[in-house]
Amino acid sequence: MPESSEKSKKAKNAVARPRGFYDILPEENEYWRKFHGLAEEILLAYGFAEMATPILEYTSLFKRTLGETSDVVSKEMFSFTDRSRDSVTLRPEFTAGIARAYIEHGMFNRPQPVKLWSFGPLFRYDRPQAGRQRQFHQLDLEIIGSSQPAADAEIIFLAALICGRAGLEVSVQINSLGSPESRREYLKILKEYYRAKKRFLCDDCKERLGRNPLRLLDCKQPACQEPKKDSPQLVDNLDEESKQHFVKVLEYLDESEVPYVLNPYIVRGLDYYNRTAFEIWPAVPSSAGEEAAQIALGGGGRYDGLIETLGGRPTPAAGLAFGVERLLTEVKRARPDWVAKEKPKVFLARLGEEAAKRSFLLFEKLRASGIKTAANFAKEGLKAQLELADKLGVAFTVILGQKELLDGTIIIRDMENGMQEVVDSAKIDEELKKRLAKKID
Numbered sequence: 318m319p320e321s322s323e324k325s326k327k328a329k330n331a332v333a334r335p336r337g338f339y340d341i342l343p344e345e346n347e348y349w350r351k352f353h354g355l356a357e358e359i360l361l362a363y364g365f366a367e368m369a370t371p372i373l374e375y376t377s378l379f380k381r382t383l384g385e386t387s388d389v390v391s392k393e394m395f396s397f398t399d400r401s402r403d404s405v406t407l408r409p410e411f412t413a414g415i416a417r418a419y420i421e422h423g424m425f426n427r428p429q430p431v432k433l434w435s436f437g438p439l440f441r442y443d444r445p446q447a448g449r450q451r452q453f454h455q456l457d458l459e460i461i462g463s464s465q466p467a468a469d470a471e472i473i474f475l476a477a478l479i480c481g482r483a484g485l486e487v488s489v490q491i492n493s494l495g496s497p498e499s500r501r502e503y504l505k506i507l508k509e510y511y512r513a514k515k516r517f518l519c520d521d522c523k524e525r526l527g528r529n530p531l532r533l534l535d536c537k538q539p540a541c542q543e544p545k546k547d548s549p550q551l552v553d554n555l556d557e558e559s560k561q562h563f564v565k566v567l568e569y570l571d572e573s574e575v576p577y578v579l580n581p582y583i584v585r586g587l588d589y590y591n592r593t594a595f596e597i598w599p600a601v602p603s604s605a606g607e608e609a610a611q612i613a614l615g616g617g618g619r620y621d622g623l624i625e626t627l628g629g630r631p632t633p634a635a636g637l638a639f640g641v642e643r644l645l646t647e648v649k650r651a652r653p654d655w656v657a658k659e660k661p662k663v664f665l666a667r668l669g670e671e672a673a674k675r676s677f678l679l680f681e682k683l684r685a686s687g688i689k690t691a692a693n694f695a696k697e698g699l700k701a702q703l704e705l706a707d708k709l710g711v712a713f714t715v716i717l718g719q720k721e722l723l724d725g726t727i728i729i730r731d732m733e734n735g736m737q738e739v740v741d742s743a744k745i746d747e748e749l750k751k752r753l754a755k756k757i758d
């Protein structure tokens with residue numbers, strides 16, 4: 318079947334997700350919640366404030382900042398013309414939008430640096446495959462307004478810390494891209510080197526040589542590996558200040574016990590990076606020969622020129638983005654028990670309509686007193702409710718019946734031996750806590 322008719326067939330089917338888009342089902346969501354909570358706890362403690370930018374921005378924002386020749390802008394953006402004929406784009410990354418917000422809200426007037434984090438969906442028209450989706454999520458950190466090596470190091474330290482807390486062993490692959498000037502000089506040397514080897518390169522790299530030669534260094538095609546081995550290296554061509562900066566960042570990492578590897582092939586895909594560039598890789602690739610680009614959990618670096626490019630005052634900055642799907646895939650592999658669910662201890666059952674109406678407030682009383690309770694407010698009949706309680710493995714079922722409602726009492730059923738006791742309903746939380754404590758003994 319020709320591709321176009323295959324496509325339109327899928328698009329007409331109302332019960333099919335678009336290619337590369339995924340649902341996050343409730344079981345899966347447990348991991349997401351836990352990861353977001355973990356990031357929030359750590360980042361709050363380190364003085365980062367969470368913020369959200371719109372999912373949609375004007376296309377010019379990304380063209381101006383990421384570079385027209387970057388893969389993201391040249392072939393991966395979800396762009397369209399809206400009803401006012403403005404070209405808009407579903408954000409393919411966070412940093413450009415955050416930099417725009419920094420300028421638009423005059424955040425340069427706040428104490429510097431401004432430390433921000435964001436969490437949410439991004440969109441890239443990638444070819445869907447393992448580890449590559451068209452809608453994916455990132456956890457993004459930015460320190461805006463500091464040129465200090467400590468800022469780069471703080472971001473990397475936090476990246477390693479967050480991974481560690483999620484049970485992942487990672488290695489930081491780090492490089493320096495130097496200043497825009499030293500990079501221009503280096504690119505001349507690099508182009509010269511590769512020109513002589515052009516016929517050995519893959520088709521993509523032949524084209525990159527003209528428009529984005531730095532990307533030759535992170536090509537994963539077998540044909541391009543041999544020429545890469547002897548290629549001139551960025552770190553040998555750094556300007557003096559960038560060299561000093563890089564050494565200091567590494568010293569911070571040494572002192573902070575962050576495991577890193579100097580990797581001359583980390584170049585990042587976007588135009589705005591300068592000096593530090595890094596990626597976070599799992600320490601042990603999950604399968605032999607897996608490509609680094611496929612397994613990088615996150616990446617980032619310094620972007621001192623970005624805010625000026627957007628018309629702001631010169632503002633040095635550094636940032637990082639984790640791919641949440643990839644990170645959670647690794648977490649599930651490394652720590653299958655990461656989201657062990659806490660089981661309910663008590664089930665709330667009720668008999669009759671009047672008791673049913675009371676059950677919301679009773680449930681809330683138990684919840685507020687810290688007793689992990691379950692109920693099914695839609696189920697009629699005591700038998701069905703007790704079966705459910707049994708299935709959940711609770712220690713006690715609380716039964717609120719018509720008679721007990723009038724007496725101001727309530728029944729506590731021990732699920733182990735079926736014994737039932739009638740207690741004062743006003744003291745139900747205390748009575749349950751007493752009995753639960755005995756069960757634990």
Ligand code: AMP
Nearest residue numbers: 443448449450453613614615616640643
């Ligand atoms: P980048 O913004 O390209 O540096 O990507 C940072 C991280 O986001 C990567 O290391 C991946 O973990 C994740 N990522 C990037 N693109 C995709 C994608 N298409 N699908 C899933 N995750 C992605």
